[in-house]
Amino acid sequence: QxxxxxxxxxxxxxxxxxxLTCSVSGxxxxxxxxxxxxxxxxxxxxxxxxSIYHSGNTYYNPSxxxxxxLSLDTSKNQFSLKLSSVTAADxxxxxxxxxxxxxxxxxxxxxxxxxx
Amino acid sequence: xxxxxxxxxxxxxxxxxTVTLSCRASQSVSSNYLAWYQQKPxxxxxxxxxxxxxxxxxxPDRFSASGSGTDFTLTISRLEPEDFTVYxxxxxxxxxxxxxxxxxxxxIK
Numbered sequence: 603q604x605x606x607x608x609x610x611x612x613x614x615x616x617x618x619x620x621x622l623t624c625s626v627s628g629x630x631x632x633x634x635x636x637x638x639x640x641x642x643x644x645x646x647x648x649x650x651x652x653s654i655y656h657s658g659n660t661y662y663n664p665s666x667x668x669x670x671x672l673s674l675d676t677s678k679n680q681f682s683l684k685l686s687s688v689t690a691a692d693x694x695x696x697x698x699x700x701x702x703x704x705x706x707x708x709x710x711x712x713x714x715x716x717x718x
Numbered sequence: 719x720x721x722x723x724x725x726x727x728x729x730x731x732x733x734x735x736t737v738t739l740s741c742r743a744s745q746s747v748s749s750n751y752l753a754w755y756q757q758k759p760x761x762x763x764x765x766x767x768x769x770x771x772x773x774x775x776x777x778p779d780r781f782s783a784s785g786s787g788t789d790f791t792l793t794i795s796r797l798e799p800e801d802f803t804v805y806x807x808x809x810x811x812x813x814x815x816x817x818x819x820x821x822x823x824x825x826i827k
Contacts, residue, residue: 703810
């Protein structure tokens with residue numbers, strides 16, 4: 603059974619870059635599927651950020667495209683998110699998930715707060 | 719971008735009752751690629767259905783889903799205490815971006 607776990611700083615300064623990593627166990631990300639990121643501001647709904655294919659192909663939410671970079675590290679079975687020039691509006695729980703179009707396996711989520 | 723509108727925003731029911739949640743898309747969802755999720759407080763969402771009506775592994779049959787085109791529904795029969803939480807729909811038809819509805823909260827009366 604595939605399991606995902608997010609890791610990274612819980613506090614990021616405004617205008618800096620948010621960086622998170624998702625470690626996957628129980629499945630090799632180099633084998634197949636897209637791998638995605640979704641976020642949820644406190645008390646609000648879900649927003650898809652973007653996804654990366656096992657080959658490295660990416661697609662992003664147009665609303666965040668200019669600030670988002672996704673990457674893979676197949677040797678560590680991990681994929682990563684970088685979100686630049688963050689503001690308080692980027693404060694959210696960030697989830698990584700396996701993307702089959704729908705998201706069938708999720709990490710537990712990690713809260714990232716943007717504050718000085 | 720396809721906008722999903724869920725209704726109602728919230729509702730109060732008693733255990734044992736039946737509830738139907740609605741998800742309406744701003745344009746037709748290609749191949750009926752519509753999923754439903756349940757999210758409990760402090761937890762990640764869990765997929766209930768995909769492809770509009772295909773039940774995910776381990777989901778009780780008191781949950782059912784249907785719909786096509788722009789109108790989709792999730793029905794929960796014989797509400798159990800653990801069912802009182804938030805439900806989201808999500809479309810993944812055609813090209814990204816994938817989008818979610820704003821959620822429906824099912825509260826206990």
